[in-house]
Amino acid sequence: MNHKNITSADVARMAGVSRSTVSRCFKADSRISKKTRERVIEIADQLGYQVNKIARSMITRQSDLVGLVSAGLHDPFAVVLVNQLIQKLQKMGLYPILLDASNTAQLELSIKKLAQYQVRSIIITSGSPSSSIGAEFIRLNVPVILLNRAGQLDAAHLINCDNKTGSTLAAKTLLDAGHRRLGFVNSNNSTYSGNSRGAFFEQALALKLASGEISLQSISCRSSDYKGGFQAALDLFPNPNSFYRNLSPTGIYCANDNIALGFMDALRYELGLRIPEDLSIIGFDDIPLAGQPAYRLTTLRQCPAAIAEATVKCIQGIPSSTDPLRISIPVELITRQSVAAPAHENRG
Amino acid sequence: MNHKNITSADVARMAGVSRSTVSRCFKADSRISKKTRERVIEIADQLGYQVNKIARSMITRQSDLVGLVSAGLHDPFAVVLVNQLIQKLQKMGLYPILLDASNTAQLELSIKKLAQYQVRSIIITSGSPSSSIGAEFIRLNVPVILLNRAGQLDAAHLINCDNKTGSTLAAKTLLDAGHRRLGFVNSNNSTYSGNSRGAFFEQALALKLASGEISLQSISCRSSDYKGGFQAALDLFPNPNSFYRNLSPTGIYCANDNIALGFMDALRYELGLRIPEDLSIIGFDDIPLAGQPAYRLTTLRQCPAAIAEATVKCIQGIPSSTDPLRISIPVELITRQSVAAPAHENRG
DNA sequence: GTTTTTTGTGCAAACGTGTGCACAATCACA
DNA sequence: TGTGATTGTGCACACGTTTGCACAAAAAAC
Secondary structure, eight states, X not given: OOSOOOOHHHHHHHHTSOHHHHHHHTSSSOOOOXXXXXXXXXXXXXXXXXXXXXXXXXXXXXXSEEEEEEXXXXXXXXXXXXXXXXXXXXXXXXXXXXXXXXXXHHHHHHHHHHGGGTXXXXXXXXXXXXXXXXXXXXXXXXXXXEESOOOOOTTSEEEEEOHXXXXXXHHHHXXXXXXXXXXXXXXXXOOHHHHHHHHHHHHHHHHHHHTTSSEEEEEEESSSSHHHHHHHHHHHOSSGGGGGSTTOOOXXXXXXXXXXXXXXXXXXXXXXXXXXXXXXXXXXXXXXXXXXXXXXXXXXXXXXXXHHHHHHHHHHHTTTOOSOOEEEEOEEEEOOSSOOOOTTXXXX | OOSOOOOHHHHHHHHTSOHHHHHHHTSTTOOOOHHHHHHHHHHHHHXXXXXXXXXXXXXXXXXXXXXXXXXXXXXXXXXXXXXXXXXXXXXXXXXXXXXXXXXXXXXXXXXXXXXXXXXXEEEEETTSOOHXXXXXXXXXXXXXXXXXXXXXXXXXXXXXXXXXXHHHHHHHHHHHHTOOEEEEEEESSOOHHHHHHHHHHHHHHHHHHHTTSSEEEEEEESSSSHHHHHHHHHHHOSSXXXXXXXXXXOEEEESSHHHHHHHHHIIIIITOOOXXXXXXXXXXEOOGGGGSTTTOOEEEEEOHHHHHHHHHHHHHHTTXXXXXXXXXXXXXXXXXXXXXXXXXXXXX
């Protein structure tokens, strides 16, 4: 009430030009005399004028808004990824609207309305539903970018970390350390990343599995987080002694660091087992916690900064690009102290 | 290009009414006949019509957008708070635009432009700069809500957790356990929360301090995160033996859980000290990690859900409320295993 | 000194909605 | 049946931009 917004008309009047001219002064490519532009900008600054983005979006049918849907911020990797994304987007003058996907019904509602904000693009991260909502945006001609997700949507841009190389490295690391009985821990309500990593792990082991040289046990947990990993370890080893059976796996690959950390804690604090003396663990993601002295987890680092960088580039390049992008981000093995030779390999 | 947006005009034509009528059908309070409304809504659904929020904001000079400024997502408590906020906001039909405050220059730029999106309100969380940017929004008549922050801005709404009760409880807990040499760990680049907690801690101890019954050492770290706490412990105790001096503090209160966790890890993994046998530690926040078996930290829980709830209520109530709000959110002592009687109290 | 091109600016029509005002239709009441 | 109150709908303007078109002025070409 107090303070009336200043519009381009105010600037125009003050500068003795038309509103069109003011408008053109704020566009890069317009044909406007240098002298006029300078004077108008001067006056605009002086008045504290800023172009009204809502009005601009109205006519250009585009905004600087970007939808960013994430399945809650429980997963630490999701957190660092989102953090990188908002920083990089902000630097590009884009504004992320964060949507929570943990409540599916709620999300469905919100995201439909979001379309009416003329968002420039929508980023869907791992773990959130994609097919139905993505399709809606494709229909409205809003580019969809899927991060670490399967692509049921042909028209969506895909950015994935290199699960194949990662899982192959995990397999090699455990085998080289001398493990023969391997395990893969994954959530049973399937996520793309988890399933993909499991499949590539098995693929990397295929030859030795076929020859009977090694074994691979699939260990499932109820959720792909710390609690899930914790519970999975307790399910697998109901008591400390059950670990010392013949065929217990000694080299464990976890679908992500969260699971790995929960698994480790259950082994150590509930069962009294030692890592890496009794079991070796490899995770995926390299969340910050994994490197702290309480864990020192050997894991596969996927670089959130690189993913964010690729995402922003993708958004920027979309007007020119015609085919949907398929980008793979490299991963790196971070060797810490959770892998060693199996101690009781010859027991039982 | 492909798909032309359907507007209220399309619905109007199809329903044989005017655009005004269509508009009114989507407003709750409008005087419109039940029959007409039902028919129009029916047709609108059928056509897949959604009101264009950009256009609506244009005329109402208000949007469903809310600015949410957070100093990065490094601090786990900030993460759970932001998570709660986006969930609650989403439920109310509000859309949070997340801004990163870790790069101050960048933020200054972004936030100025943000004002032009007619945001309904702006939420500024702990750790982010407030005075200058807040003032700008106040001037534009956009309500500012400060979370766990000092209020240099008289016109801003303030929501704080109860640092006084929390710090008093911390003091009582350590005293009751038998500690006489106390310490408070805080970052030296001052944050509101840290300073406030320190002041109230000292205040709670004031009488016994004056009588010489107990001592209080102020321990400072370079940053208010895990690393800061880690380094602070190493600075305080250059080697394991330095702990066993006469006047080392045995009861430690940390400005937040992050610092506490870093402090603990340094004590345990670098210095070989035990918690709580050698030192007792109390944190603040109750971040998820604090409860995990690797830490079991006794701490003061501030409930992010309650803060988020209050924030959303505040936004909703703003049109009616005239005076800026001052809200205090209760905290709760969570007793775990990081506090015990000091073992070597009578040494030296 | 004409004609043609280039350059800079203004006019006015969009974009899609909300809302004050006017007015027709319906209803209540005597 | 006549009068006043109530209810439902349409008209037209406003919100603050962008942009195609027209056109004057300046510059270039002949």
